[in-house]
Amino acid sequence: MTEIETIESFERHLRSGASLRGVVLQGLDLRGYTRELASVVLAGSVFLGCQLEQESVQAALAQGAMVFPPFLGLPYLPYRSGLYSTEELYAGFDPSRPESYADTLDARIYAHWSAQGRAHPVSIVEALAQRLHDHAITDAMEELLAGGGKHRKVVAIMGGHSMLRGQPDYRGVAVLARELTRHGFFMASGGGPGAMEATHVGAWFARRGEAELDAALAILARAPSYKDREWLSRAFEVRAAFPLSAEDRPACASLGIPTFHYGHEPPNAFATHVAKYFANSVREEGLITIAKAGIVYSPGSAGTIQEIFQDACQNHYNTVGVVSPMIFLGREFWTRTRPIYPLLEQLAQGQEYARFLRITDSLEEIVQALEEYDRFHTLSTIPR
Numbered sequence: 001m002t003e004i005e006t007i008e009s010f011e012r013h014l015r016s017g018a019s020l021r022g023v024v025l026q027g028l029d030l031r032g033y034t035r036e037l038a039s040v041v042l043a044g045s046v047f048l049g050c051q052l053e054q055e056s057v058q059a060a061l062a063q064g065a066m067v068f069p070p071f072l073g074l075p076y077l078p079y080r081s082g083l084y085s086t087e088e089l090y091a092g093f094d095p096s097r098p099e100s101y102a103d104t105l106d107a108r109i110y111a112h113w114s115a116q117g118r119a120h121p122v123s124i125v126e127a128l129a130q131r132l133h134d135h136a137i138t139d140a141m142e143e144l145l146a147g148g149g150k151h152r153k154v155v156a157i158m159g160g161h162s163m164l165r166g167q168p169d170y171r172g173v174a175v176l177a178r179e180l181t182r183h184g185f186f187m188a189s190g191g192g193p194g195a196m197e198a199t200h201v202g203a204w205f206a207r208r209g210e211a212e213l214d215a216a217l218a219i220l221a222r223a224p225s226y227k228d229r230e231w232l233s234r235a236f237e238v239r240a241a242f243p244l245s246a247e248d249r250p251a252c253a254s255l256g257i258p259t260f261h262y263g264h265e266p267p268n269a270f271a272t273h274v275a276k277y278f279a280n281s282v283r284e285e286g287l288i289t290i291a292k293a294g295i296v297y298s299p300g301s302a303g304t305i306q307e308i309f310q311d312a313c314q315n316h317y318n319t320v321g322v323v324s325p326m327i328f329l330g331r332e333f334w335t336r337t338r339p340i341y342p343l344l345e346q347l348a349q350g351q352e353y354a355r356f357l358r359i360t361d362s363l364e365e366i367v368q369a370l371e372e373y374d375r376f377h378t379l380s381t382i383p384r
Helices: 007-015 031-038 054-062 098-103 105-115 124-146 168-182 195-204 210-220 231-241 280-290 302-317 331-337 340-347 352-356 363-380
Strands: 002-004 023-026 046-048 066-068 154-158 186-189 254-256 295-297 326-329 357-360
Touching (some): 124 254, 154 280, 168 326, 186 195, 195 254, 210 231, 280 302, 302 352, 340 357, 357 363
Parallel strands (some): 002 023, 023 046, 046 066, 295 326, 326 357
């Protein structure tokens, strides 16, 4: 079905003379188009959260169209037409007043989610609105990754939210993400602080040199933890000092996938696209599923370990049609501190994904392994 998500697209469609049969219109204010709607076929069309005059509603229903009315009084749009941006989520934030975060859209949605029962909304209407919101986010994310018909090569980096700015591990993740972005991979993460933030910092600096990256990391290190009062302020200081130009933005793009479930950890400010979900389970599964070019596991705790075994399950049973690399950054950490790798290696014996398992301390080896897999995957899908 054709999807129309902007007034400009709607007007172009009308000018083309085409009917609205089989067209989905999402989140549009169409109250000024009652006459135009009366002159086209509406049978088979779907209106998702559109604002319509009563005359248009009656005409649509009479012709057999589906009309899903908008939800009123919510701080979020259930029928979103696109992903969030950092600018949208943090509109109203003043870096000189860290407490101004409470005025942002991100904070207001989290407060609403908490007041409505958190993961278990007391209202069935609220639960429905949240599910529709998450469906819209998934739809927008799929459109982003399709990239006009050319699918992006998504690599995710997983790791702990408690990884501190200023630590060698943080810098290592940032450098790795920068190199992978330069090699044409599209970086994704859980969108939060720690290793997740470092992933997007790396992508942000894909067109900048070592000295500029180090200067930015020094600024960030003045507020090492997301629990520090100026954690977000320092991020916006870096964004102001090293902005992305319109030319740089496509080459430095990345995708953060956070959740309001962990709303006490604000999303980092460096992801250029933000797919923020209410349902953490949908967010977790989705992040692992889209990372078909591979996942790098930097040091982390329970959440990262959960992701490892979710990924292993997908690879073990090939549930998404692609068996992709699982690369562990930190030999000592993943064999002794958190001895996951030996177990995973044993689990993978005799399975296709065994050859795509790797553990290393070398960032260069990770880049090389992911490039080799990309070449292998490209060759294996070329028709013969």
